[in-house]
């Protein structure tokens with residue numbers, strides 16, 4: 001029997017009490033999203049997904065039961081449910097995880113997989129805050145117990161918020177546990193190119209063997225699957241094979257799975273079928289901690305004052321702020337001066353100005369370079385003399401303006417999001433093959449950013 005009496009008040013009391021007892025960040029991440037209702041002697045807790053339930057059970061079960069019983073003034077037991085209904089009893093933890101005794105890795109595969117993992121991108125170097133706690137915890141969980149529970153795991157969020165870092169951290173943790181593990185980090189772009197090669201050179205069997213025999217596939221930037229049917233088809237079968245063999249899949253995307261345009265439904269539902277976790281822009285105190293840890297890794301003790309100055313810039317992309325920091329460090333070393341607030345202001349000021357490129361400016365510059373009119377770039381004309389400059393404009397707008405794909409599409413005369421994604425992707429692919437185009441685009445980029453300065457890495 002279900003009781004409604006006093007439900008919101010009771011849960012509010014429980015929330016307030018828990019808020020006073022646990023760390024603020026943990027409360028916001030794990031407890032704030034919960035809801036509760038009463039059924040006879042049971043307090044039924046609704047959580048967003050199974051990962052939450054497991055976490056609550058591991059960390060707060062007895063505390064929550066105690067607080068709920070106290071607030072209700074009678075003993076209550078806890079039961080959990082998720083959006084998908086009641087939670088089944090947890091699987092017992094396997095004494096020997098699947099990876100403890102892996103089949104020997106094929107040497108060619110290991111040598112392909114290992115160099116692509118960045119050793120510096122680990123869980124230890126990842127700064128955790130409310131903005132990324134769930135994604136971080138989910139990645140740690142799959143690295144510790146890969147294979148079944150949260151498979152696939154999809155991390156999504158805006159540019160430069162740490163998706164790739166977390167993906168590498170999972171891979172590095174796998175290797176730490178078992179250096180022979182068959183872990184492969186790749187990007188959607190590289191996966192596609194490899195597939196094209198395999199089809200061209202009649203080695204699709206080897207390609208499939210490689211991907212379908214992995215212990216862990218780490219696939220970055222799946223938004224670039226848009227419109228690539230053959231890649232999607234291959235990935236779908238790779239998914240099935242890995243899920244059957246207990247291989248873990250971790251994916252990243254700029255967009256939530258539901259908004260992935262141009263991706264077939266059967267694949268999108270696979271993405272949604274595991275666990276998804278997002279990354280939000282870090283608030284300034286987390287940004288300060290990130291910048292200070294990046295500086296420390298370069299042997300520099302960054303003052304709170306300078307870190308705070310950078311963190312307060314109107315920029316949420318960690319990579320961009322890290323770029324500013326790198327430039328400040330480079331200038332300080334080059335000139336042999338201390339990193340002060342004044343130096344930071346002097347270095348960052350022009351960089352901030354650089355980033356204020358508008359889509360309209362991109363269109364004008366591209367139109368002038370290719371001898372077409374801005375109106376033609378915005379039109380739906382499909383002749384090559386217009387489509388290439390239009391795609392170059394899409395690429396540059398994405399690189400330089402900070403606008404989203406739909407915003408760029410709108411500025412380009414109402415093109416839809418997937419057209420822009422395809423345009424950007426096409427230019428990226430062509431730049432990798434045509435050195436002249438890559439150079440041409442770098443020149444346009446410099447022109448747009450004024451002064452032709454190359455960023456310091």
Ligand SMILES: Nc1ncnc2c1ncn2[C@@H]1O[C@H](COP(=O)(O)OP(=O)(O)OP(=O)(O)O)[C@@H](O)[C@H]1O
Nearest residue numbers: 125126127158159160161162163164165290318319
């Ligand atoms: N919480 C964090 N702690 C430490 N470093 C971080 C954190 N978040 C981001 N970074 C750093 O910011 C930089 C950009 O991160 P990353 O490349 O993982 O972003 P991304 O989300 O994959 O971006 P994109 O979508 O553009 O590929 C990296 O140097 C990464 O180490």
